[in-house]
Amino acid sequence: MTNRLIILSASTALMATASAASADTWRYAHEEAATEVQGVFAEKFKEEIEANSDHTVQLFPFGTLGESADIMEQAQSGILQFVNQSPGFTGALIPEAQVFFVPYLLPQDEATLQEFFRNSKAINEKFPGLYAEQGLELLTMYPEGEVCMTTQEEVKTPEDLAGVKFRVMTNPLLVESYAALGATPTPLPWGEVYGALQTGIIQGQENPGFFLDSTKMYEVTEYVTCIGHNNFTTAMMANKDFYDGLSDEEKQLIQNATDAAFDHILDYQAGLQDKSLENIKSAKPEMVINILSDEERQPFMETADAVEAAFIEMTGDSGKEILEQMKSDLEAAGAATQ
Incomplete structure (x- = not known):
């Protein structure tokens, strides 16, 4: 209760000053600690903005303004100017963004992966309109690292996941993905995961390696299993009304800072x-x-077709078009890095 009150108080204080705040200060929240990948990206963005303008950027790491759903609401309402959020949490808001959770879609080869994120038409041409419909200006997407599972028991086959209560983000396609593997998918906010593993409410979860390390998931699980099924993706966005109200010079400033942070994080x-x-x-x-x-x-890869079909069923022609474009982009990225 105390933590919730602190979060509400912080959000209320931001709301009270948002309309009166000088344009000199821009507020940016993300889903990770300051020393984790999104935090490093945000710090580089802040550094570039402040080095090339009179603006300052105030950063809010995970937990300071609530969970992922809280900071997204604050970004949409204009309390925050910028927000970092994984498509895993925006899946209900922008169903097509769940494409990043189709297993084995993204390549494991680092050069191909980076080429895809730099030049993807799906990311640069198709997704911006979908985000704009939700009051968001999509500035970039970038990978954060290969996702691995941590569990209490060893996992060598999909059958080893049968009946395992496995935490997933609040994302319908991730639910489908782990159900296809035979697990019992259990959506939970991140703040509840460590305790749920500790008490046995869940028996597994997935995240990129750096996050397993920094959040000490190894303290409450016994096995790390990497099956190559995904690379965690995140998106950086701006409140669209804020962004549209900027001068061309300020928009270029933001894009330059975003590009610098993108290169830095790769x-x-x-x-x-x-x-x-x-x-x-x-x-x-x-x-x-x-x-x-x-x-x-x-055997894990053989479950991917069912998840892909579920994605198309959830998103219709729009999702199918996004998926086809991504496959074309990935083919081009592979050819460019051969």
Whole structure:
């Protein structure tokens, strides 16, 4: 209750000053700690804005203004000028964004992945209109790292997930994905996950390696399993009314800062997954880390078609068009990096 009151008080204070606040201060909230990937991206964006203008950027890491749903509402209402949020949490708001959770769609090859995020027509041409319908200006999307599972019991086949209460983001397609694997998907806000694992309410969850390390998920689970099914994606957005009201010079300032932060975060992630898994093993030597072979991954990959079909059923022609464009973009990215 106390934490909730603090969050409400902070949000109320922001709301009270939002309309009167000078344009010199822009507010930016994200879903991670200041030292995690979104925090590093946000800090670089802030640095670029402040170095090239009279504006200042006030950053709000995870928890300072509530959960992911809270900061999205604040961005849509104009209390925040900028917000970072994974499509995993915007899936109910923008169903087509769930495409990033179709298993085995994104490549594991780092060069191909980065080429895709730099030049994807789906991201740069199709998604902006969908975000604009929700009062948001999509500035960029970027990858955060390969997603791995942490569980109480070893997972080598989909059958090993049968009946496992597995935490997923509040995302309908992730529910479908883990149901296809035989697990019991359990949507939970991030703030409840550690305690739920500790008490046995759930028995598993997934996140990129750096997040498993920084949030100490290894303390309440026994196995890390990497099956190559996804790379965590996030989106940086601005409140559209705010953005549309800026001068051309200010819009260019923001785009330049976004581009600089994008390049910075891709460089920052080089080797981060391996280092994070090494950190986990060092902190808890008995932790078992399994990186499945291509052969071991095949049964997991065979569930992808059902999830893709569920995505198209959820999103109709719009989602199908996005998916087809992404596949075309990924093919082009692969050809460009050969």
